[in-house]
Amino acid sequence: MLHPAPVTSRPLHIALGKLLEVVDATATKPSYIVVSFPNTSYRIHLHPQGAIRTELGKRIEGVIQADARRVDKVGSGGRYVEPVFGRPRRVQGSIVAKDDKANTITVHAGVPIVCRLTDARQRADQFEPGDFVSFDVLRGATFTESV
Numbered sequence: 001m002l003h004p005a006p007v008t009s010r011p012l013h014i015a016l017g018k019l020l021e022v023v024d025a026t027a028t029k030p031s032y033i034v035v036s037f038p039n040t041s042y043r044i045h046l047h048p049q050g051a052i053r054t055e056l057g058k059r060i061e062g063v064i065q066a067d068a069r070r071v072d073k074v075g076s077g078g079r080y081v082e083p084v085f086g087r088p089r090r091v092q093g094s095i096v097a098k099d100d101k102a103n104t105i106t107v108h109a110g111v112p113i114v115c116r117l118t119d120a121r122q123r124a125d126q127f128e129p130g131d132f133v134s135f136d137v138l139r140g141a142t143f144t145e146s147v
Contacts, residue, residue: 010061012096013106013114014146019060022052032087033143035060037111044111045087046143053145066091066141068115071105071122074134079109088141091115092134100125107133113141 010016020043021034032045033052046064054060066088079093093109103124106114117124118138127133 012108013063013112014061015064015111015113015143016059016061017111019052019054019056019058021056022048035143040110041084042081042111043085044081044141046141049142049144051145060145062143062145064111064113064141064143066113066115067118067138068105069136069138070119071115071117071127071133071135073127074132077132077134081109081111081113087139088113088137090134090136093132095127095129095131095133097129098124098127105133 015037017035017037019033020036023032023034025031030047033048035044035046036042074092077092081088082090091107091109091113093107095105096108096112097106098104100123102116104114104116105124105127106112115135
């Protein structure tokens, strides 16, 4: 079911979802949260940065951050985070913002993701809002809850 878009504007880098699960760390794996997003089937696993104050099943707002391998400009395709269930491994979408100083681009892929460029041959100033890009995501995508 499609949900109406919020009437208040949010900064372009803030993701709005629903907290589905909080998984505690084990001896071999760090803790993570599972977040779903309106109008998608996503159940994305993200490592929380700081305490998560939101109750399970409630709306959660925050910033998703990921490290991008080489970012390629592409001419066609859809916006997506792959896989639908689990940690993000591949992202494709349009750039909605960039921060040259932090060397990050914010990509709208059904959900906004702030991506740090890790390929030494690339810089954020080589990209522009509106560019359609695709890239692999390194392990360890995080979620920082908004206050």
